[in-house]
Amino acid sequence: MSRLDSFIRRLTAQRDILNAIIDLVGEIEGPVLEFGLGNGRTYDHLRENFPGRRIVAFDWEVRSYSASTPAAEDMVTGNIRESGQAFLGIGAALAHADIGTGHDEIDAVTLTWLPQLMAGVLTPNGIAVSGLPLEHAELVALPLPEGIKEGRYFLYRRT
Numbered sequence: 001m002s003r004l005d006s007f008i009r010r011l012t013a014q015r016d017i018l019n020a021i022i023d024l025v026g027e028i029e030g031p032v033l034e035f036g037l038g039n040g041r042t043y044d045h046l047r048e049n050f051p052g053r054r055i056v057a058f059d060w061e062v063r064s065y066s067a068s069t070p071a072a073e074d075m076v077t078g079n080i081r082e083s084g085q086a087f088l089g090i091g092a093a094l095a096h097a098d099i100g101t102g103h104d105e106i107d108a109v110t111l112t113w114l115p116q117l118m119a120g121v122l123t124p125n126g127i128a129v130s131g132l133p134l135e136h137a138e139l140v141a142l143p144l145p146e147g148i149k150e151g152r153y154f155l156y157r158r159t
Contacts, residue, residue: 009149009152010131010152010153013144013148013149013152013153014042014098014129014131014153015045016145016147016148017129017144017145017148017153017155018042018045018046018049018096018129019049019145020145021094021127021129021155022049022050024127025050025093025094025127026050028093028094028123028125028126028127029091029093029123030090030091030092030093030094030123030126031053031054031055031056031090031091031092031093032046032050032053032054032055032056032092032093032094032095032096033055033056033057033058033087033090033092033094033095033096033121034046034055034056034057034058034096035058035080035084035095035096035097035098035099035114035117035118036058036059036080036097036098036099037057037058037059037062037063037064037069037070037075038059038063038064038098039063039064039065039068040057040064040065040067040068040069041068042096042098043055043057043064043068043069043070044067044068046094046096050094053093054074055070055074056070056074056075056076056087057070057074057075057076058076058077058080058083058084059076059077059080060077060078060079060080061077062075062077080099080117081113081114081117084117084121085117087121088117088120088121089120089121090121091122091123091126092121092122092123092126093122093123093126093127094126094127094128094129095118095121095122095126095127095128095129096128096129096130097114097118097128097129097130097131097132098130098131099114099131099132100131100132107132110132111132111133111134111135114130114132114134115134115135115136115139116136118130118134118136118139118156119134119136119138119139119158122158123158124158124159125157125158126157126158127142127155127156127157127158128154128155128156128157128158129153129154129155129156130153130154130156131153131154132154133151133154134154134156138158138159139156139157139158139159140156140157140158140159141154141155141156142155142156142157143155
């Protein structure tokens with residue numbers, strides 16, 4: 001499969017999962033956290049689907065389109081591993097992380113801290129969506145929406 005086709009399938013999986021959990025997340029109190037703002041595409045999608053909900057985005061620096069950039073108080077810049085620690089216990093309804101690089105050695109390092117961060121920011125029964133697998137005792141895998149290949153994107157509920 002070409003890298004372009006792989007990219008399209010990954011983003012389609014991301015969108016389909018986020019669309020499938022709208023009602024589920026709607027039943028849970030708490031903010032939405034977006035780890036990896038990038039150019040703001042997913043942030044914009046979250047904002048559209050969770051109107052009125054606080055959405056906090058994290059990234060090294062702001063590189064998003066101006067229309068897809070959170071207000072300053074909801075934009076956290078710097079190292080996500082470090083800056084995310086201040087949000088442990090915030091009780092997020094949803095945490096989404098799209099920070100995989102496609103480089104196994106780099107992603108292996110990310111996976112030493114990302115599962116703990118995701119579990120730590122979620123409220124009980126909160127939902128985690130990630131482009132990387134999250135192995136953590138408090139995160140239980142949920143079935144993916146129909147048509148999404150196992151291993152393309154990941155969906156969990158915090159116990």
